[in-house]
Amino acid sequence: MNLDRYRNIVRETERKYINVNPIQRGGVLTPEARKALLEFGDGYSVCDFCEGLLHEIEKPPIRQFHEDLAEFLGMDVVRITAGARYAKEAVMSALCEEGDVVVADSLAHYTTFVAAEKAGATVREVPNTGHPEYKVKVDEYARVIDEVEDERGDPPALALLTHVDSEYGNLADAEKFVKICRKKGVPALLNCAYTMGRMDLSNLSPKPDFMVGSGHKGMAACAPCGVLAMREEWEEEVLRGSSLRGDVSGREWPHKEVEMLGCTVMGAPIVTMMASFPHVVERVKRWKEEVRKTRWFVKEMERIEGVRQLGERPKRHDLVKFETPGFHEVAEDHPRRGYFLYEELKKRGVIGIQPGQTETIKASVYGLTDEQVEHVVRAFHEIAEEYGLEVS
Numbered sequence: 001m002n003l004d005r006y007r008n009i010v011r012e013t014e015r016k017y018i019n020v021n022p023i024q025r026g027g028v029l030t031p032e033a034r035k036a037l038l039e040f041g042d043g044y045s046v047c048d049f050c051e052g053l054l055h056e057i058e059k060p061p062i063r064q065f066h067e068d069l070a071e072f073l074g075m076d077v078v079r080i081t082a083g084a085r086y087a088k089e090a091v092m093s094a095l096c097e098e099g100d101v102v103v104a105d106s107l108a109h110y111t112t113f114v115a116a117e118k119a120g121a122t123v124r125e126v127p128n129t130g131h132p133e134y135k136v137k138v139d140e141y142a143r144v145i146d147e148v149e150d151e152r153g154d155p156p157a158l159a160l161l162t163h164v165d166s167e168y169g170n171l172a173d174a175e176k177f178v179k180i181c182r183k184k185g186v187p188a189l190l191n192c193a194y195t196m197g198r199m200d201l202s203n204l205s206p207k208p209d210f211m212v213g214s215g216h217k218g219m220a221a222c223a224p225c226g227v228l229a230m231r232e233e234w235e236e237e238v239l240r241g242s243s244l245r246g247d248v249s250g251r252e253w254p255h256k257e258v259e260m261l262g263c264t265v266m267g268a269p270i271v272t273m274m275a276s277f278p279h280v281v282e283r284v285k286r287w288k289e290e291v292r293k294t295r296w297f298v299k300e301m302e303r304i305e306g307v308r309q310l311g312e313r314p315k316r317h318d319l320v321k322f323e324t325p326g327f328h329e330v331a332e333d334h335p336r337r338g339y340f341l342y343e344e345l346k347k348r349g350v351i352g353i354q355p356g357q358t359e360t361i362k363a364s365v366y367g368l369t370d371e372q373v374e375h376v377v378r379a380f381h382e383i384a385e386e387y388g389l390e391v392s
């Protein structure tokens with residue numbers, strides 16, 4: 001065993017390169033969170049004054065944070081989880097019985113599927129419009145819910161919509177989704193991994209029963225952390241306390257929430273999320289500015305021969321997927337094959353494109369300055385021209 005490899009673990013960070021990986025842009029720490037990370041890096045660092053329930057700790061102000069976060073989201077009750085996936089898992093585990101069905105959009109993240117599988121459920125998909133826009137047909141939730149009910153005699157245990165999907169960055173109609181679910185009597189979960197912490201979600205009407213988010217994807221927090229928010233009426237079921245009793249010891253833990261396994265994230269992740277919260281509350285107000293920047297980025301990228309943005313047009317979210325057949329043709333004859341694009345970008349100070357991939361690429365300029373976005377665009381244009389692709 002060579003332990004030396006663990007002694008100086010380094011990363012090509014934000015400070016040296018511009019990182020355009022969509023999965024990482026919303027999780028970049030604020031200076032306040034970096035400071036808190038050092039302060040609270042030790043294991044159970046938030047537990048000095050715990051009286052038995054993580055979400056009720058007063059110092060640091062975790063209890064207050066739960067209240068403020070619920071208000072920020074326009075929801076009633078919040079818990080911090082180890083990621084959006086754990087929030088989905090908690091809901092599905094509480095609501096689903098073995099053999100139940102969860103209805104989800106056909107752009108849903110894989111974590112929706114594995115969470116459902118873990119809860120013993122299967123997933124029925126609501127279609128999308130296909131190439132090139134791939135818009136989820138939200139109206140069809142009604143049809144799919146009815147079909148499940150007709151076949152099984154029982155409605156689906158849950159319906160889930162991915163607010164913005166991880167493939168095309170399409171913004172789905174959350175309010176229409178919730179209206180349909182409410183009418184059908186099916187609990188509605190909105191997966192806000194790509195919207196919570198970017199967009200103001202407090203005015204959704206009607207409100208979903210559950211909202212899940214990702215701290216490390218959208219709330220300027222370090223991994224692993226996420227958010228489970230719900231309407232009050234679900235609190236008793238989803239956050240039920242333990243009912244087991246030790247048959248020898250007679251011990252019991254009625255206040256420990258079963259779906260949260262008693263406690264969830266208890267160190268640096270939750271504190272970085274709190275430390276970034278004032279910044280996040282402010283940044284959602286500047287969302288329009290982010291969309292404007294993204295649209296400019298798309299326009300400039302599409303000046304490159306063959307490049308076409310996939311997903312809905314015009315963009316309403318920073319995650320962008322492009323078809324890049326010109327770069328793909330270059331890769332076929334290049335000694336570094338698909339890696340050429342990653343390496344050429346890196347030479348110009350840009351990272352975050354999936355190494356080896358040239359047929360399609362995903363990028364985000366969320367949180368970058370206009371100068372940084374111009375730098376990214378210049379890098380792509382230069383590479384295109386160097387390899388004989390026209391830039392109009």
Ligand SMILES: Cc1ncc(COP(=O)(O)O)c(C=O)c1O
Nearest residue numbers: 083084085109111166193214226
């Ligand atoms: C749409 C969507 N949902 C959920 C997740 C998983 O989030 P987490 O890592 O917080 O569990 C992702 C991660 O990429 C995602 O894109």
